[in-house]
Amino acid sequence: RALPLLWHRQRYIDEVSRLIDQFRPDVCMTDLEYFVPRAAERAGLPCLTLDHQHVITCCRHDLPRDMWWDAAIQGLTPRYLFRPTAENLIISFYAPPVLPRYKARIAPPILRDSVLALQPHDAGHVLVYQSNSTHRALVDFLRAATDRICYVYGYDRTEGREGNVVFMRKSE
Known part of the structure; x- marks a missing residue:
């Protein structure tokens, strides 16, 4: 395009x-x-x-x-x-x-009202947004740093799992 x-x-x-x-x-x-x-x-x-x-x-x-x-x-x-x-x-x-x-x-970013209205809570997982998937050490770090499930958005992988790291598609 x-x-x-x-x-x-x-x-x-x-x-x-x-x-x-x-x-x-x-x-x-x-x-x-x-x-x-x-x-x-x-x-x-x-x-x-x-x-x-x-x-x-x-x-x-x-x-x-x-x-x-x-x-x-x-x-x-x-x-x-x-x-x-x-x-x-x-x-x-x-x-x-x-x-x-x-x-x-x-x-700082301007956040939508719907985001600001959310109340923080511990859902037992870690949410990660990675805009540059070239740094492999992120996955290694997450695997070693916590036993919690880490949902990773924005990485070059959009599906699959490595230990506690789950790769997700970008979404709103």
Whole structure:
């Protein structure tokens, strides 16, 4: 799906540019995506981002040595495919230090009312969301750290079990 979009990217940038000309905003704002920053740049407008991905490129991370290559590769997308933006609001549960060269701020996630209304309780298991399945040590850690069942979402495996670790499909 991405190739046809990129193949016709100029048409989409032109379309967004026309909308900017009609609407005449003072600033453009986007979640991490390709077209709005380019159209904003063309119009001479600042563009702000609101996303989690810039935590990769705008922040300093103390990673284990074997994770640096993965982090560098993941950082290529926001760094080179997308245009630089004037400022970044990074939504993240954790707040690593922002690198001085970036105008970025980290804010906690905005949670739905249905999530906030939930009462914490011990259901006898551990819920794990893993957005990067390249780090095998997570599964080994969970197997060694607890006897409780660990439901892991977001890993490259979507079914099956290894000891107390159960792999699940992503879902809302």
